[in-house]
Amino acid sequence: MKGISIKDIAKQAGVSPTTVSFVLNGKAKEKRISEQVSKKIQKIAARLKYKPNQLARGLRTGKTKTIGLIVEDIANNFFASLAKVVEDEADKYGYKVLYGSTEDNTEKAKGLLEVLKYRQVDGYIITPTKNLDKEIELLQSASKPLVLMDRYFPHINSSYVVLNNYKGAYDATTHLIAQGYKKIAIVTIASEQTQMKDRLDGFVAALKEHKIPFNKSLVKRLAFDLDRESFNTEIKKFLTSVKDLDAVFFATNYLGIAGIESIRSLGWEIGREIGLVGFDDHDLFRLHSPSITCVSQPIASIGKNIVEVLMNELNHPGSPSRQVVLAPELVVRASSLKQKA
Amino acid sequence: MKGISIKDIAKQAGVSPTTVSFVLNGKAKEKRISEQVSKKIQKIAARLKYKPNQLARGLRTGKTKTIGLIVEDIANNFFASLAKVVEDEADKYGYKVLYGSTEDNTEKAKGLLEVLKYRQVDGYIITPTKNLDKEIELLQSASKPLVLMDRYFPHINSSYVVLNNYKGAYDATTHLIAQGYKKIAIVTIASEQTQMKDRLDGFVAALKEHKIPFNKSLVKRLAFDLDRESFNTEIKKFLTSVKDLDAVFFATNYLGIAGIESIRSLGWEIGREIGLVGFDDHDLFRLHSPSITCVSQPIASIGKNIVEVLMNELNHPGSPSRQVVLAPELVVRASSLKQKA
DNA sequence: GAAACATGCTAAAACGTTTTACTACAGGCC
């Protein structure tokens, strides 16, 4: 049950393995292999359905044609959809994907990087956790191609592909203001990472710009690793603590889902008694009653850009890093449309 | 930037690479390497943070400690959640996962198998498409460890882990009948594969057993690869075509979602004018108004079983294949509770 | 007629492991 090797082809063609390798790697011209021999080898290879042994090739060249994809949580709709795009795009370049979820836990992330490293992936797509900067720099100093996604480290000059989170939050908030909401809160994750920071900043900026008083009591920052029950408890506690609250912006998809659940269990009517905007689109947001306004990320474009940038690093080592910031789209639905009383 | 190799350790310890290999593979006793030397090597390896080069090891042993996971669609909530469990479980055994989505397209599936094969994965977890039986048999005759999931081929003696789809559909239908629904339809996917066939069979059996007249007009079988728009159009056409219809069972999660959308766009009130049961749980089903009754799959258990069965095949080649059929849980919610008029 | 060059191909090393077959030495036994 062995596979076909280059030696088998060589034997059949009556040439050396070297020649076969040259031909099959498209170096026939360069290495002055005659058309005749070249054709013959191609034919035999095709007939035997030769597939190069990637391990042997990898061992020799150091290239595995594999990339590592580290996401926050592959079970999360956003990351799962993105993973699929990445997989498809990478495939176009002949790369396979090894993936892993960090659960936003730095230790888990380090473990994943470790495994990917000794599996010799050629490049990395990383959704970094908060203290992963040292490891990223380590990879960089080892000249490993890498692209950060969803968030990045401002103090590190690396490639990244992210959403314009600031604009997402700013637009969402401005939209709520334009609808006439007066007291708008934000529920976010306690994180200093760019994606969350930018969303909070965008929110605050929109309020300030429209002369809406802002103070810290309008912001609730929850720990990432709470379970659903705790999210709900905390959100309810927060929402009832804000006086005259009339709208709330949930800064991640799972917070939005928990938010919907919480608000309903409080007996408040979304869209009537409280305006709501979520982050990332989701079937639930589309089909909820009322439907939920959200900041939607262009997932296909994000995935394509990620792979494109990574392939650039892979194929042109040493070329300058690239930063891509994509525009979000505000999908306006019923949850944020103030009904004229 | 080379990694640490067994040679580096050998040099430092003043022994041969062979000895290092023996010690590091736990064969010290067996190969009569002294405690002294053994300890020394261990220490040096730890100090240098030696990680074996998986490519070299794989090339020599034929084992890559990698498994291939082929799902229908990694962006689908069910498969994404399962993928995460599989990843975590496999990790416990030191295995990494290479994954791919078939989109239920046999050609794509064959392509994935091809790639996984020449990447030398040690074992396969496969959600088969309809004509993949030949390829499965090919893998089997090459003694490749494999586990089918979600569905299987009755005529092939392979390991598999699936839901008791028959019971799932049977329970769902019986529940609707017990609620007093008289004319119950099913919307399913046009597929002869076990998972869809069993769901349809369970549905029909429940009707017959409760002496509810059944005929083909109660069944709508849609092509898998329609887009959302077409699903909606077809479902609406079907639902309005059935006289006195008072309940409907959607046999997959995405059909359920499309079903909700369709019914609402028809202006029918779910739970009042029409009973509804879906398949696979989902945030949308939990939070929809009204909430949606569904047949829920025990995802964690499925994932654990899959990996366990695969590891058994991996570690005990030639041992008999194992079939695991797990029980679904009917999650009863508002969409199927008939309000007494 | 020798040097220079072009042509077409190959031998052998290397990548980092694992594993088989062996060596070298010591001690015990008859």
Add this chain to the structure above:
DNA sequence: GGCCTGTAGTAAAACGTTTTAGCATGTTTC
């Protein structure tokens, strides 16, 4: 002294590629 047994290790091959350096042979060039 010869033979066996046991102990502690090692040399070398093998896995399937890629790649460097080079070997014949024939053709120009002056």
